[in-house]
Amino acid sequence: MSPRSKKLSEQMKAESRKAILNASLKLFAKKGYSATTTDEIARKAKVSKGLIFSHFSSKEDILFSIIDENVERWLPIAIDTDENLSPKEKIISLINSMMNLLKTEPDLIRLSLRLNLDESYRKIIEKRGKELMEKFLSRVRNLFKQLGSKNPDLDCYLFMFLFDGISANYTVAPDLFPIEPIKEHFFKVMFTYLKKK
Amino acid sequence: MSPRSKKLSEQMKAESRKAILNASLKLFAKKGYSATTTDEIARKAKVSKGLIFSHFSSKEDILFSIIDENVERWLPIAIDTDENLSPKEKIISLINSMMNLLKTEPDLIRLSLRLNLDESYRKIIEKRGKELMEKFLSRVRNLFKQLGSKNPDLDCYLFMFLFDGISANYTVAPDLFPIEPIKEHFFKVMFTYLKKK
Amino acid sequence: MSPRSKKLSEQMKAESRKAILNASLKLFAKKGYSATTTDEIARKAKVSKGLIFSHFSSKEDILFSIIDENVERWLPIAIDTDENLSPKEKIISLINSMMNLLKTEPDLIRLSLRLNLDESYRKIIEKRGKELMEKFLSRVRNLFKQLGSKNPDLDCYLFMFLFDGISANYTVAPDLFPIEPIKEHFFKVMFTYLKKK
Amino acid sequence: MSPRSKKLSEQMKAESRKAILNASLKLFAKKGYSATTTDEIARKAKVSKGLIFSHFSSKEDILFSIIDENVERWLPIAIDTDENLSPKEKIISLINSMMNLLKTEPDLIRLSLRLNLDESYRKIIEKRGKELMEKFLSRVRNLFKQLGSKNPDLDCYLFMFLFDGISANYTVAPDLFPIEPIKEHFFKVMFTYLKKK
DNA sequence: AATGAATGAGCGTTCATTCAT
DNA sequence: TATGAATGAACGCTCATTCAT
16 A cells, blocks of 8 residues: 555645635625535535535635635736737727636626625725736726826726626626627727717 | 504504614625624614514515515616606616615615625516516617617617626725716716717 | 493403413313414414413413313312212213213313323322322222222223323314214223123 | 544444434423423433434424334234234233333333324324324224124224323333233233123 | 513524544 | 534524513
C-alpha cells in the first residue's frame, strides 16, 4: 500500500473543493443563501457534509470564497484591455464582455444581484468589489465622455441599470429573454442616443 | 360587563394585522424571506409571536398576503387611466407612475425583485400577477408602436429592464441614486431615441 | 333596561358550564385529554374561549370537574340498592346497571379507561374514586362468595376485567359490538361457571 | 485517516435508532402519544433531539415505526404454530402466548390499548393490523367451534374482551394483578364453561 | 357573564457545525 | 482526505391562559 502521491491527493482536494463551490453557487443563485442548506450543497456536490467544513470554516465562508474567487471574471468589464480601439469599438467590446459574462456565468450574476438586494451582504460585497466597481464606473464614464455625452454620470448609471435589468430577467428565464437580439437592440438604442448628441 | 365592542375589536385586529404585514414587508425586502424570522417580525411589529399566527396560517401566508394585498398598487402602471392623453404624454405618465411607486413603496419593489430572482417563488408570483403583467406589457408595446417604434417588443423589454435596473439600485441605496435626475435622464434618453426614428 | 333576573342569570351560567363539560367529555373521550385543545372545547361547546376560564381555573380543572361530578353515576354499581333480592338477582341487577351505564355514558367510561391507562392521571383518579372502588370490589367479592365461589377474589377480578374489556371495545365501536347479545352471553357464561361449582 | 468503518457506523445508527424506539414506546405507553414530548424521548434515549429527526421524519413516524416493527410479535397469537395439538392444548397454548406477550411486552400492549381508544389512531392501527386481527379472530372462533361452542362468535368476543381487560389492568399495575394466578383462573373459568356444554 | 385579541412558554422540527474514526 | 452520526441553538408554530372591555 503505497501512499497516494502528494500531487494526486492535492488534485483530489482541489476537485472536491471546486465541486462544493460549484454546487453552492448554483444553489445560492437559485434558492438564495439562507434557503440553501449545507445538506443540499453536499448532495449536489456529491461529497459528505463533513468535507464541506474541512474545506470551509462556515457556510458563509463558502459564499465569500465564491465571491473572492470570481472577482477576476469582472476584470475585462472593469478594465480596458485594448488601448488601440476607438471609443465606439471600446463600448461595443465592453458590452460584449458583459453579455458574455452573463451568458457564461448566469448564476454568478444572479447571485450578485441577490446579494446586492440584501441589506447585510450588500455592504460586504461592496467592500470586496469596491476597487473593481470604481474602475468600471470611471471607465464607462470616460467612454461616454469620449463619445460626446453631456452627462456622463447619468449615462453611466443608466448603462449600468440597463445591464442589471437585463441580467435580472435573463438569468431567471433565458428562454424568455434571448440574449442576442436584446444585445443588438441595446447597441441600436445606445448609438441612436449617442449619435443624436 | 360586556365584551369589547365589535367595532373596537375589529379595529384592533386590523391594526395588529397591518403592523405584522408592514414589519414583514420591510424585513422580507431587506433581509429576504428565508433570513427573516418570525421573532424579528413580532419584535418589529410590536406584537407577540403568537398573534402572528392568529392572523396568518404560516410565515408563507404572510408573504402571499403581502403580494395579494398590494397587487392593486400596480394598477396605474398596468392600466391606462386617461384616454385623452397623447402617446407621448401617456408614456410620461406611465414612467411617472412607475417612479412614484418606486419612491413610495421601495420595499414592495425590492421584495418583487427578490422574489423574481428566486426559483420557487418566481413561479408563484408570476401566477398571481400574470394578468397584470400581460396588461402592462401589451400597454407598453402599444405605446411604443404608436410612437413609431420599429421593434416594439424589444423596446418594451428594454423599457422594462431599465426600470428593473433602476429599481434594483434605488431601493438599496436611494441616497446614491437620486430618483428625480434619473427620471429626467430616462425621459431624455427615451425621447431622443424615439424621435430619431 | 332592567337587569337580568338573578335566577335567569344563574341558569345561563349553569348552562354554559354544562356545555363546556359536555363538550370536554366528548373530546377527552375520543381524542384524549392532551390532544384536546381549549379552542376545540370552546368551539364544540359554542362558547368563547375566555368563558371556559371563568368557569374553570385550568384545563385540568375541567377534567377533574368531569370526574367529580360523575362519581354518583357509579353509585348503583358500587352500592347495593335493593337488599331484598337474591344473590343471583343481585348480580343480574349489577350487570344490568353496568351495561346501562356503558350504554348511556360511553364517553365517561371511555375517558375512565383512558385515564386508567395513564401513569399520572391514574393515581389522581384512583384517589378520587378509591372509596367507591373499594365498595364495588367488596360488593362483588361478597356476591361471588354468596354464589358459592371458591376464589371470590379472582372471580371478582375476572368479572371486572371482562367489563373493562367489553367497555374498551363497545365504547369505540358500538356497532361492531352490540351490547345486548354480549350482555346475554355474559350472563350465560357466568351462570354456567357459577352453577358448575 | 479514514471514515468510521461502514459496519461500525451502521451499528451505531441501529443502536441509537433502537434507543429512540425503546424510549418512545415506554413514554407513549405510560403518558400517551400527545403528552410525550420529543425532549423527553431524547432525554430518556440519551440522544440529542436532533438525532431523533435524522432517524424519523416526525414524531408520528416514531409511533408508526413502533407499530410496524412489532407486528410480528403478535404472530404466535394470530397464527396456529403447532398443528399436532388437540383443540384444548391449542387454546392453552394460545392463552400462554398471549399472557407471555403481556408479561414481556407490557408497554406494547398498553400502547395498543391506548391507540385503540383513540378516534384518529384506532383507524390507522386497524388498517395496519387488519390481516393479523382477522387471522386471530378466525383462529379463536375455530377453536371454540372445535371445543363444542354453540356461539363461537360471542365466545370469541368474550375471550378477546377478557384479555383486553386483563391487559388494561396488568399493564398499569402488575403488582396489583399478578399474572400467573389470573392466568390459572382464566383457564379454570374457561374450561368449566366449555365442559358444561 | 361573556368575548376574543393578545401573550409567551414550550412544542415539533431544522440545520450549521462538530467529531470519532 | 473523507465520512456521516451526533449535537444543540434556533427556527416556525401551537396552545393554555390572561385581560381589557
